[in-house]
Amino acid sequence: GENVEQHPSTLSVQEGDSAVIKCTYSDSASNYFPWYKQELGKGPQLIIDIRSNVGEKKDQRIAVTLNKTAKHFSLHITETQPEDSAVYFCAASRDTGGFKTIFGAGTRLFVKA
């Protein structure tokens, strides 16, 4: 069946460094790719998303890139801060052929002050 692989499972960076999380999807019909941030004890929160008709999107310190040919998308966080420490989930979604959104297993990001 369809799946989304997310790497790495854990990432530790120094404050001010960049962090990159990568996801690969298998369903070629996926056309919407959201990223969620989950802080301890809270529900996931949408932080950025990208549609298949766009190759890159940026919002302040975070950016997402999409390579449809390789079925690969990535989250980039620049100038990391301690408050960026959380679990990040990617997801791949499509609307055709029935509703389906598949989540990655998550990446736990630690930003060391």
Add this chain to the structure above:
Amino acid sequence: NAGVTQTPKFRILKIGQSMTLQCTQDMNHNYMYWYRQDPGMGLKLIYYSVGAGITDKGEVPNGYNVSRSTTEDFPLRLELAAPSQTSVYFCASSLPPRGGFNYGYTFGSGTRLTVV
């Protein structure tokens, strides 16, 4: 703006007991979802609804039931609780797809359920 509200936040059930997890949203979203999150794992879809009176199974529906009598409410019912249902449950809502694209979800803060 409350967003998605889930109750209770924590619950301990004994094997075989039943309970209802409540979820309500005030954003007038047609689409609502129930996910479970096991430790160190991603989110698995239990049930979803595209509008009042319409529900459908997700990846892991066994042992659960849902109803959607209003746009705002989407309760999840656990019948005959089992230890395998120990998990954190998240309710979410979203706008319906437009132009062939889905929209992102707004999640509730979760219900942590332990079955002993």
